[in-house]
Amino acid sequence: MRQLILKQMKCYESEDWGADECRLEIFADGALQPYLKTSLNNGQAWTLNRTYNFRNNIDIKLWDEDSPDGDDFLGSARIETGITDSAVSFTQDGANYKLWYQVVEVPDVDPVQAAIAAFERSPQPGVWPYIEKAALLADIRATVLNPFAVNQSYTPFCGPTAIVYELVSKQPARYVSICQSLYETGQFQSRTKVVRPADGLRNSKVRDGISVADWMLIATLRDTENLVFPVDASSSGLVNNIAGITTPWEMKGWIYEILGYDQVNFESTFIYGEFDAMRSAQAARKQGGVAFLLIDASMLQGSAPAIAYPNHWVSYLGNLQIDDGVWYQHDSGHIRFDCYSWGRKYSVDLGEGPFEDYMWGIVTGY
Helix, strand or coil, rough: CCEEEEEEEEEEECCCCCCCEEEEEEEEECCCCCEEEEEEEECCCCEEEEEEEEECCCEEEEECCCCCCCCEEEEEEECCCCCCCEEEEEEEEEEEEEEEEEEEECCCCCCCHHHHHHHHHHCCCCCCCCCCCCHHHHHHHHHHHHHHHCCCCCCCCCCHHHHHHHHHHHHCCCCCCHHHHHHHHCCEEEECCCCCHHHHHHHHCCCCCCCHHHHHHHHHHHHHHCCCCCCCCCCCHHHHHHEEEEEEEEHHHHHHHHHHCCCEEEECCCCCCCHHHHHHHHHHCCCCCEEEEEEEHHHHCCCCCCCCCEEEEEEEEEEEEECCCCCCCCCCCCCEEEEEEECEEEEEEHHHHHHHEEEEEEEEEC
């Protein structure tokens, strides 16, 4: 195993007129780490003294945070496993920054088990009065061993549940650290923001039928997107369903903020393009990314509805097979693929017509 030591970064030329609001992003073996921020002007240096363990590579990205317009990307660098004491520069958009670092060898450790052990040893009390640390740790252990353990149960939180499933699948150590921060401080750091649920959610009981780990994180993601209807374990009926609705732009936001992917896109299939959208999902997955399908839940179970409508998000898992059929026979095609939902893998096998009825769009990230 290798360890990256970030030593110091110096600004030779800022991007803005005056100081830049610098955000340094670290992706260790593809897993997003808590961001580092500071303000730097010409000639100023930033002492970092931060370490990150990795096996394959680390990607570093530097941004100048702007508001209300978008952040300015100042450059990126990939650090490989070679033992070295070196530096990289970030020179995009007229800026000039230099970052000094070192790569050293360290004993091999399992980052997931190390994160769980750190949480278990922590003396910090929890801020969720209805969640016991022992129960939370037991849930976390079971979840990292089997990401299919993530399950929305009877809650309407399919969107954030699919996001958490992919977080556990692709970045399990970060999932553990997020749960620890959320439990101990009532908030956690996403890519550019601090995610903090309302006090009403933290002080509500865990909803029946859902694990404490799933409730704490999934309900937090949903709650922080609700401005009118806060999530609460006692809510039901219309308010409960409205609070759980997830839009494509919210899925895009979570893909960027929680999963850390740069290229995030939504393809609507309300009118046409269902098979092409699935090919986009397969392409994203092949690049190490994610894809989420907006469907009518009847695609997975239950009888065909009189009128299909978009009411459920699932995570695309792959194994795509498409038979386009023949152009002169309407709906003669066929599709097969796997997806995640409700704590299990579903294998979809449908004719072109029914699939088009149930399929409403995809959001991809890579």
